[in-house]
Amino acid sequence: xxxxxxxxxxxxxxxxxxxxxxxxxxxxxxxxxxxxxxxxxxxxxxxxxxxxxxxxxxxxxxxxxxxxxxxxxxxxxxxxxxxxxxxxxxxxxxxxxxxxxxxxxxxxxxxxxxxxxxxxxxxxxxxxxxxxxxxxxxxxxxxxxxxxxxxxxxxxxxxxxxxxxxxxxxxxxxxxxxxxxxxxxxxxxxxxxxxxxxxxxxxxxxxxxxxxxxxxxxxxxxxxxxxxxxxxx
Amino acid sequence: xxxxxxxxxxxxxxxxxxxxxxxxxxxxxxxxxxxxxxxxxxxxxxxxxxxxxxxxxxxxxxxxxxxxxxxxxxxxxxxxxxxxxxxxxxxxxxxxxxxxxxxxxxxxxxxxxxxxxxxxxxxxxxxxxxxxxxxxxxxxxxxxxxxxxxxxxxxxxxxxxxxxxxxxxxxxxxxxxxxxxxxxxxxxxxxxxxxxxxxxxxxxxxxxxxxxxxxxxxxxxxxxxxxxxxxxxxxxxxxxxxxxxxxxxxxxxxxxxxxxxxxxxxxxxxxxxxxxxxxxxxxxxxxxxxxxxxxxxxxxxxxxxxxxxxxxxxxxxxxxxxxxxxxxxxxxxxxxxxxxxxxxxxxxxxxxxx
Numbered sequence: 293x294x295x296x297x298x299x300x301x302x303x304x305x306x307x308x309x310x311x312x313x314x315x316x317x318x319x320x321x322x323x324x325x326x327x328x329x330x331x332x333x334x335x336x337x338x339x340x341x342x343x344x345x346x347x348x349x350x351x352x353x354x355x356x357x358x359x360x361x362x363x364x365x366x367x368x369x370x371x372x373x374x375x376x377x378x379x380x381x382x383x384x385x386x387x388x389x390x391x392x393x394x395x396x397x398x399x400x401x402x403x404x405x406x407x408x409x410x411x412x413x414x415x416x417x418x419x420x421x422x423x424x425x426x427x428x429x430x431x432x433x434x435x436x437x438x439x440x441x442x443x444x445x446x447x448x449x450x451x452x453x454x455x456x457x458x459x460x461x462x463x464x465x466x467x468x469x470x471x472x473x474x475x476x477x478x479x480x481x482x483x484x485x486x487x488x489x490x491x492x493x494x495x496x497x498x499x500x501x502x503x504x505x506x507x508x509x510x511x512x513x514x515x516x517x518x519x520x521x522x523x524x525x
Numbered sequence: 526x527x528x529x530x531x532x533x534x535x536x537x538x539x540x541x542x543x544x545x546x547x548x549x550x551x552x553x554x555x556x557x558x559x560x561x562x563x564x565x566x567x568x569x570x571x572x573x574x575x576x577x578x579x580x581x582x583x584x585x586x587x588x589x590x591x592x593x594x595x596x597x598x599x600x601x602x603x604x605x606x607x608x609x610x611x612x613x614x615x616x617x618x619x620x621x622x623x624x625x626x627x628x629x630x631x632x633x634x635x636x637x638x639x640x641x642x643x644x645x646x647x648x649x650x651x652x653x654x655x656x657x658x659x660x661x662x663x664x665x666x667x668x669x670x671x672x673x674x675x676x677x678x679x680x681x682x683x684x685x686x687x688x689x690x691x692x693x694x695x696x697x698x699x700x701x702x703x704x705x706x707x708x709x710x711x712x713x714x715x716x717x718x719x720x721x722x723x724x725x726x727x728x729x730x731x732x733x734x735x736x737x738x739x740x741x742x743x744x745x746x747x748x749x750x751x752x753x754x755x756x757x758x759x760x761x762x763x764x765x766x767x768x769x770x771x772x773x774x775x776x777x778x779x780x781x782x783x784x785x786x787x788x789x790x791x792x793x794x795x796x797x798x799x800x801x802x803x804x805x806x807x808x809x810x811x812x813x814x815x816x817x818x819x820x821x822x823x824x825x826x827x828x829x830x831x832x833x834x835x836x837x838x839x840x841x842x843x844x845x846x847x848x849x850x851x852x853x854x855x856x857x858x859x860x861x862x863x864x865x866x867x868x869x870x871x872x873x874x875x876x877x878x879x
Contacts, residue, residue, distance in 0.1 A: 336556060363639035420530065420532075421530040
């Protein structure tokens with residue numbers, strides 16, 4: 293059962309943005325009014341805004357800084373973000389910047405979030421070098437919680453190697469997710485895997501959440517510049 | 526090789542440097558390079574190393590000078606405007622024959638420019654950033670995996686030739702994530718440093734590391750000696766990758782991320798019956814003149830693909846002694862060319878569509 297507020301946070305590069313976009317679209321498809329808030333103040337690249345089009349097509353409202361993906365490296369949270377708390381019946385998804393430095397942005401909303409029904413999800417990826425061991429995840433988790441002044445409520449196992457992700461590789465991440473769960477006392481809420489692999493893993497993995505790769509593989513600066521990463525060999 | 530990890534180029538630069546035995550990092554943050562410094566800040570203290578965020582780039586490069594003079598493997602990193610600030614220190618490193626690694630994750634310029642990727646510091650890197658007659662060894666990886674190899678090589682060659690080396694990356698390579706493998710046990714050649722100012726311990730006379738010469742003839746002698754070394758490097762250290770080159774009529778020259786886009790353009794041109802091929806310089810200094818001179822005998826034309834206003838193109842012309850036309854395909858300011866744009870220039874260079 294989805295909560296009214298869902299926050300995705302964790303180590304940078306663990307796939308929070310793409311997961312947040314997928315989650316927002318899934319909520320919308322379940323019939324809810326959804327807004328997604330980009331509160332990343334750390335990374336000027338690879339932002340929720342990359343998925344602007346797919347969000348619009350799916351009827352998800354996007355609140356993002358006008359400086360995201362621009363030449364201006366300004367760590368700012370758009371003032372419209374407050375709207376996420378004001379509209380009753382609205383479901384909101386927060387895409388938080390990586391690590392504790394990104395989670396700082398969450399602190400200003402902590403009181404409002406804590407008094408509302410919310411889920412704060414720790415996104416983990418076994419194939420990120422600095423969080424490849426469960427104990428390391430715990431260190432990151434504590435730092436993020438301290439900076440955000442909020443507690444995580446669950447885990448999203450988003451273990452992937454980008455285009456080289458395989459079903460076998462993903463199955464190997466299950467014990468890792470369980471270990472993180474044991475160490476933190478948090479439940480694993482979802483095992484996230486690329487949609488084409490999810491089809492093959494159906495029935496083998498519980499709590500499967502198929503993800504589509506949206507903005508992540510693109511290096512978008514302007515309309516003129518087409519998706520850059522597809523041009524790489 | 527071990528397990529695969531999904532890493533940004535910036536992180537791979539950091540991890541590879543640590544594996545290569547670097548325990549000293551002095552820097553100052555700047556986009557799009559900051560993840561490298563952040564990685565070092567997290568990781569170096571855990572392996573007994575020193576991460577220090579200096580008060581400025583100028584301070585950082587002079588700390589590098591100090592650590593290197595003491596015989597330590599040391600690095601700094603920045604992006605374009607920050608590298609300009611470091612240029613005085615690089616000249617001092619070169620003038621004192623000190624090895625060090627300087628990483629430039631390039632962004633758009635000139636001036637403050639922008640934070641999107643560019644390759645417009647080519648002149649700066651390859652012609653000696655700073656005053657005086659000197660060179661840097663310049664390595665230009667084009668994948669995150671290659672970043673790892675280049676870091677090892679850059680440290681090794683810097684020590685071998687007692688000179689600073691640079692990894693010239695761009696914002697694309699710094700920011701993009703790709704799966705990488707690190708060697709299980711890093712084999713990095715180390716060199717004796719009998720010149721290091723690391724304590725006499727009653728065993729030797731004092732070492733002096735310095736770039737000031739009171740007598741002009743002495744300074745001239747040192748310059749000539751250094752350039753003999755540079756000549757040896759030009760003879761033995763040119764590195765490049767060849768792609769579909771054997772029968773190429775149109776030789777595309779591109780490095781770093783641009784070379785990956787160029788490969789797609791070359792494939793597309795081949796499908797149209799145009800014999801195009803790629804020389805990807807892996808070392809930008811020494812520039813891979815040998816292969817270009819060789820290809821100039823048979824090729825019809827050359828194409829320089831670069832995210833700058835035509836910088837590398839000059840080195841291509843010099844290498845082939847202007848015997849063949851050299852065309853330019855470029856985007857700047859953080860814009861990146863598409864394979865189609867490159868293909869169009871290949872077609873033009875070939876003499877129009879068949």
